[in-house]
Amino acid sequence: MQTADKSTITADGLQALLDALGKRGYRVVGPTMRDQAIIYDDIASLADLPKGWTDEQDGGRYRLARRDDEALFGYAVGPQSWKRFLHPPILPLWRAKRDGEAIEVRPEPATDECFAFIGVRACELNAIAIQDKVLLGGPYVDPDYRARREGSFIVALNCSKAGGTCFCVSMNTGPKAEAGFDIALTEITDSSGHRFLVEAGSDTGRDLLAELPQHPASAGDVAAADVVIAKTAASMGRQMPADEVRDLLMRNLEHPRWDEVASRCLSCANCTMVCPTCFCTSVEDSSDLTGAESSRNRRWDSCFNMDFSYIHGGSVRPSTRSRYRQWMTHKLATWHDQFGTSGCVGCGRCITWCPVGIDITEEVRAIRDSEPDRKG
Amino acid sequence: MEGLEGIVGEHRFFAGLDKAFVNLVTGCAKNVRFEAGQYIIHEGDPADELYLIRHGRVALQITSPGRGAMTFQTLGEGEIVGVSWLIPPYRWSHDAKALEQVRAISIDAKCLRDKCEADHDLGYEMMMRFVPVLVGRLHATRMQILDVYGASH
Amino acid sequence: MALLTETPVPPPPARDPMLPRIARVREVRADVPEVFTLEVELEEADRAGLAPFTPGQFNMLTVFGVGEVAISFSGDPAEQRRLVHTIRAVGPVSAALTRLRPGDALGLRGPFGAGWPMAEAAGRDVVVLAGGLGLAPLRPALYRLLAERERYGRIVLLYGTRSPEQILFAGELEDWRRRFDIDVAETVDHADPDWRGHVGVVTTMVPRARFDPANCVAFVCGPEVMMRFSVNALRDAGVAESAIYLSMERNMKCAIGFCGHCQFGTVFVCKDGPVFRYDRIGHLLALKEF
Numbered sequence: 001m002q003t004a005d006k007s008t009i010t011a012d013g014l015q016a017l018l019d020a021l022g023k024r025g026y027r028v029v030g031p032t033m034r035d036q037a038i039i040y041d042d043i044a045s046l047a048d049l050p051k052g053w054t055d056e057q058d059g060g061r062y063r064l065a066r067r068d069d070e071a072l073f074g075y076a077v078g079p080q081s082w083k084r085f086l087h088p089p090i091l092p093l094w095r096a097k098r099d100g101e102a103i104e105v106r107p108e109p110a111t112d113e114c115f116a117f118i119g120v121r122a123c124e125l126n127a128i129a130i131q132d133k134v135l136l137g138g139p140y141v142d143p144d145y146r147a148r149r150e151g152s153f154i155v156a157l158n159c160s161k162a163g164g165t166c167f168c169v170s171m172n173t174g175p176k177a178e179a180g181f182d183i184a185l186t187e188i189t190d191s192s193g194h195r196f197l198v199e200a201g202s203d204t205g206r207d208l209l210a211e212l213p214q215h216p217a218s219a220g221d222v223a224a225a226d227v228v229i230a231k232t233a234a235s236m237g238r239q240m241p242a243d244e245v246r247d248l249l250m251r252n253l254e255h256p257r258w259d260e261v262a263s264r265c266l267s268c269a270n271c272t273m274v275c276p277t278c279f280c281t282s283v284e285d286s287s288d289l290t291g292a293e294s295s296r297n298r299r300w301d302s303c304f305n306m307d308f309s310y311i312h313g314g315s316v317r318p319s320t321r322s323r324y325r326q327w328m329t330h331k332l333a334t335w336h337d338q339f340g341t342s343g344c345v346g347c348g349r350c351i352t353w354c355p356v357g358i359d360i361t362e363e364v365r366a367i368r369d370s371e372p373d374r375k376g
Numbered sequence: 377m378e379g380l381e382g383i384v385g386e387h388r389f390f391a392g393l394d395k396a397f398v399n400l401v402t403g404c405a406k407n408v409r410f411e412a413g414q415y416i417i418h419e420g421d422p423a424d425e426l427y428l429i430r431h432g433r434v435a436l437q438i439t440s441p442g443r444g445a446m447t448f449q450t451l452g453e454g455e456i457v458g459v460s461w462l463i464p465p466y467r468w469s470h471d472a473k474a475l476e477q478v479r480a481i482s483i484d485a486k487c488l489r490d491k492c493e494a495d496h497d498l499g500y501e502m503m504m505r506f507v508p509v510l511v512g513r514l515h516a517t518r519m520q521i522l523d524v525y526g527a528s529h
Numbered sequence: 530m531a532l533l534t535e536t537p538v539p540p541p542p543a544r545d546p547m548l549p550r551i552a553r554v555r556e557v558r559a560d561v562p563e564v565f566t567l568e569v570e571l572e573e574a575d576r577a578g579l580a581p582f583t584p585g586q587f588n589m590l591t592v593f594g595v596g597e598v599a600i601s602f603s604g605d606p607a608e609q610r611r612l613v614h615t616i617r618a619v620g621p622v623s624a625a626l627t628r629l630r631p632g633d634a635l636g637l638r639g640p641f642g643a644g645w646p647m648a649e650a651a652g653r654d655v656v657v658l659a660g661g662l663g664l665a666p667l668r669p670a671l672y673r674l675l676a677e678r679e680r681y682g683r684i685v686l687l688y689g690t691r692s693p694e695q696i697l698f699a700g701e702l703e704d705w706r707r708r709f710d711i712d713v714a715e716t717v718d719h720a721d722p723d724w725r726g727h728v729g730v731v732t733t734m735v736p737r738a739r740f741d742p743a744n745c746v747a748f749v750c751g752p753e754v755m756m757r758f759s760v761n762a763l764r765d766a767g768v769a770e771s772a773i774y775l776s777m778e779r780n781m782k783c784a785i786g787f788c789g790h791c792q793f794g795t796v797f798v799c800k801d802g803p804v805f806r807y808d809r810i811g812h813l814l815a816l817k818e819f
Contacts, residue, residue, distance in 0.1 A: 093547050096593050096636070103593065103634045107548050110541075132536040139800060140785040141542045150538045179535070253816060280789030282782050287594030294594035298547075301788070308790060311780050312619045322818035330792065337795035341534055435728065447720040447728045452737055475725060512733075515758070519730040520718045524752045525661035525691040 006217035008188075008195045011072070013212045015046050017155070017183070020211050021116040026153055029085060030118030031078070036064060038078040040085070043118065050075060057164035057237070057348065059357025070194065073119055073187050076163025077347050081276030082124055085115050086148045087131060093283070095295045110144050114151035120181065121159055122174030123166075123345040127276035128154075129180055133339045134279050153204065156181035160189075160228045164237040165348030167361055171240055173345045175232040183209060186225040197225040238348060240361045241368050245342070248368055249333040253325065257366050262321035264356050269302035271350035271358075272327065277343050278302070303327050328360065380405060384481055387428050388454035389505060397498050404487035410474040416457060417472045423461035425482045429453055432478030437471045448520070449513075450475065456509055461485035543578060546785045549591045549636025550575035554629045555611060561695050564662065565627040566603065566615045569635065581609050584669035585644025585776060585804045589784045590614065591636025592625040599781045599799075600626070601666035602640070606673055612637070615665035615697070641784040642803050645670040645748050646774060654682035654740040656768075658759050660689050660731055660751020664697045666776050666803075667750050675711065682745070684711045685738045689731025689755070692719045712739065731755065732762035742767035748804075750776040757814055760807055773807040794819060 009017070021028050022044065030043040033050045043049065055075040056063045067074050092108040120128075132149065135142040156177035159166075168174030177184045182205030186197040197217055200206040272278040282301035287294035301308060303326050309316035317323045335343030344360070351359045384390060384405050385398040393401075408427070410416055416427060416434060427434075434457055436449040448470075451457060457472050457480070466485065492499035552569040559565055571579065582588075582602050591597040598620070604613025618624035629635060647670065655674055659667050674684050686705065690696055696715060706713040714734050716727035727734065731751075747768055749759045756775050763773055779798040782788035791798040794813040796805070813819060 094545075094549075098593075098634075101632070101634075103551055105549055105551065105636065107545050129534050129536070132538075133534045135787065136539055137534070137536040138786050140546050140787070141539050142787060143541055143545050146538060146541060253819070279787065282788060282790070283597065285591070285594060285596045291594050296547075296591075296597075301782075301790070303789065307780075309780055311778060316779070317818050319818060326792075326819070334792075334795045338797070339534075433727075444722050446722075447724065449733075450716075450726070450728045454737075516730045516733050519732065519754070519758055522754065523691065523718065524754045525689075525695065525718065 006197055006199045006222060007209070007214040008217050008221050009198050009212055009214045010193070010195050011046055013214055014072070014196060016212045017208070018043065018045065018118070020208055021153060026114050026116035028116045028118060031073070033064070037062065038064070038075055039080045040082065046072060049073070054161060055163065057352045059165065059351050059359050060354055061357070062352050069189050071160065071187055071189050073157050074161055076159065076161060076166055077121060077124070077349060079274050079349065079353055081274070081349070082117055082120060082128060083131060083276055085117070086128065086152070087135070087145055087279060089300045091144060091298045093296045093298050095293065098292045110147035114153070115148065116153040116155065118155045119157040120154050121157060122177040123168045123347040124276055125154070125156060125177055125180040126173040126345040127347070130277045130339070130341060130343060130345070131279060133341070154181045156184040156201070158184065158186040158225070158229050159232045160187050162232045162235045162237060163348055165351040166236050166346065167238040167240050167348060168346040169233050169236050170242050171342065171344060171346030176229050181205070186228055188221070188224045188228060190224055192220065192224070195221070197221055238351065238359065238361045240346060241365050245364055246333040246336045248364070249329050252367050253329070255367055255370070257363065257370070258321050258325045261324055261358060261363055262319065264358055265320050265324045266355060267304045267320045267323060268355060269304040270353045270355065272302040272304060273300065274349040274353045276345065276347060276349070303330070328363065332364065380407060383407070383430070387430065387481060389428050389456060393501060397501055400491050400495070400498055401483065401488065404484040404491065405481050408480050408482040410478040410480070412474055412476045414474050415471060416474060416478070417468045419468055419471050421468050423458060423466045423468050424485050425458070426461050426485055427457040427480040427482050429455050429457065430479045430481060433475040434478055435473050435475050437473060439471065445471070459506065459510060462506060546638070547783065549638050550579070552612070552635050552637040554631050554633045554635065556631060557629065560615065561697055564615060564617045564697065566613060567626065567629065568604070568611045568613050569637065570611055571637065580640055582606060582612070582640035583644040584647065584673050585666060586640040586642045587803065588612070588614065588637050588639030588641065589781070590626060592622055592629070593634070593636060595625045596622040597636070598622040598626070599784060603665040603668050606669050607676060615662070617662055638784065641799055643801065645804055646746070647673055650674070650746045651680050652682065654745035655684050656738065656740050656745055656747040656763070657684070657686045658731065658747060658749040659686070660755035661691065661695070662697065663751030663776070664688055667748060668698065670748055678710050683740050685740050686711060686713045687731055687734045687738060688715045689734070690717055692717050693721055693724045714738065730758070732758050735762040735766050745772060747773045749773065753814070760811070770808040770811060771806060774804050775807055775810070776803045777805055777810070778803065
């Protein structure tokens with residue numbers, strides 16, 4: 001067991017980490033309680049974290065509850081994901097100004113904010129990697145996403161509690177953070193004391209870690225951390241029958257299950273808003289009354305919106321059935337063809353935040369189970 | 377009738393037809409010519425002949441008061457004018473007018489119907505050739521009435 | 530956990546792909562009812578880094594304060610300063626575009642998309658099958674084909690539209706009809722009493738056209754229904770599915786593969802298309818509401 005690169009820090013060490021990041025000019029954001037949910041926002045001290053709180057999640061259900069300890073990260077994920085900062089809901093793109101006959105278009109400058117994300121889960125690291133592929137890995141590069149991504153510092157957190165709708169294990173996206181972070185923490189609250197196992201994942205992370213008060217990790221610390229992660233892995237709320245989902249869905253595009261789920265789906269678009277990999281956007285042009293100044297904003301959009309697929313005279317997907325099918329087949333099937341991976345990271349948000357509790361793992365299971373045994 | 381048999385046998389419509397059947401069909405056939413503007417068939421007339429176009433263009437039309445003659449289809453070389461001879465009451469359901477000089481093989485419909493009745497194998501060969509024409513026209517007509525190029529594209 | 534992919538942060542793009550260049554309207558020509566052809570020219574200061582367009586590509590045109598819409602190039606690719614677009618007013622942005630007058634400014638982003646595969650056509654017969662306004666994205670291909678005539682076999686243009694007054698680029702078609710190195714056949718769905726030409730859907734002209742189905746490419750553009758039926762007609766005539774190319778259309782908000790709107794199953798119409806080889810998307814075309 002490799003203990004050489006690992007150390008432990010206490011809560012003081014964690015506060016020192018937040019302070020150090022702040023001093024280096026990062027905008028530090030992390031989990032905090034608001035409106036009876038745990039969301040991501042600016043945090044300055046440990047007091048901003050949901051200490052001693054946990055969440056109870058199920059299909060269409062989210063409640064906060066008190067824990068019997070003082071864990072700082074004893075909950076799963078909430079309605080927001082880090083795309084709120086990396087791929088913001090509203091982004092001004094450019095302004096155009098008329099001056100007589102002349103007209104000039106000025107781009108809105110890319111952000112100069114550098115974010116430090118505190119408590120990024122393994123599923124979220126994968127979600128960020130998936131959005132990187134979409135927005136940075138193709139023939140075109142999103143300059144705003146690129147700037148935000150380049151400037152970001154990621155403090156990952158190995159989950160000590162699986163959420164009621166989590167299924168990262170069956171999606172092979174967690175619960176242990178293995179790459180894509182600057183620093184990774186595992187919170188341990190056993191008899192040896194409240195501490196965090198820490199490891200660096202990058203040179204920037206290593207530099208920062210060196211400034212913090214810490215102790216080298218003992219074999220016992222490492223084992224305790226492993227136990228935490230193993231316990232989380234063993235208590236997933238859901239499971240995705242993930243074998244060959246792509247082919248399963250693409251050969252069942254007219255399956256009666258789509259009608260069944262459409263009778264429940266409200267086409268409310270919640271799932272796309274909370275999903276950490278959904279990236280669809282639209283643009284809005286506006287101008288002042290004189291037409292002298294006009295501008296374009298980019299904003300989040302959803303394939304569940306009726307006019308998402310509008311072309312001359314009507315929508316290509318006018319029915320809820322076709323729009324639900326579009327979302328699910330994109331997320332689990334055609335994403336593979338487009339970007340080489342699944343679009344789903346098993347975070348369970350779409351299940352929790354669906355007002356009628358539609359469960360994407362259950363939908364896949366229903367279609368799979370309806371097929372005659374394909375083995376042998 | 378050597379020359380006519382060759383002409384009938386060579387027409388695209390009879391491609392692959394057994395020589396003996398070509399012979400049978402030729403027995404009902406003759407060469408015809410229409411000048412530009414001449415009517416080939418009239419709506420309501422007995423469907424006594426069908427025409428295999430060898431050269432020239434024909435407009436299929438229906439005339440109505442106030443709107444005059446409306447062309448719903450044009451046909452050309454290799455194509456067939458007249459399908460109503462196949463089914464009772466054997467009456468033409470539209471006009472056909474030569475748009476330019478038209479040379480065609482005219483086939484006596486009653487003669488052909490009688491020969492098909494006498495020899496069902498000939499009848500089968502004829503059906504296998506006419507049915508695709510009907511199906512193709514049906515599909516094309518459907519597209520026409522869908523007005524796919526309508527106001528919105 | 531396996532981190533699914535790791536994408537290195539690329540350098541910032543030389544130019545923000547969402548930023549429009551400024552262009553000026555040079556000429557507006559009315560064509561068939563509600564259809565206008567706009568010729569625009571980029572302001573000198575905004576020409577830097579502009580790629581030449583190829584037949585089948587499109588631009589995103591902005592009317593400042595109104596919005597942006599995808600419009601195909603419809604002009605001669607040998608002329609890269611005057612950029613020609615043929616537009617029908619079907620919504621607020623396209624309607625605003627058709628109301629622009631010479632001297633007015635508009636925003637332009639592009640060229641975007643995969644165009645007609647001219648290289649594939651070399652040495653083969655080329656069947657150009659256009660329906661309605663679909664002739665506009667095909668016109669650049671026709672200009673290129675005729676400009677390098679010796680590279681290709683027979684060239685056949687089959688053009689179908691609703692009625693005689695809906696025939697686009699009528700003057701040009703007339704010129705092409707008079708040439709001996711291209712076969713041009715037009716047809717209408719609904720004739721008027723003066724019409725002496727073909728009547729019937731454009732697919733009926735495929736069996737009448739003279740080309741070698743075993744050695745050709747077909748470029749098809751028009752309403753999706755018309756394209757599906759055209760593919761059937763071409764297939765019936767013996768053309769391989771791998772020799773048929775369609776130009777698809779879907780809702781677009783960015784044209785660079787980010788907004789997600791133009792997705793058609795596995796492909797993004799903006800960057801994988803709009804021109805697709807039929808055998809790549811044929812199975813998707815058969816699906817309803819996909």
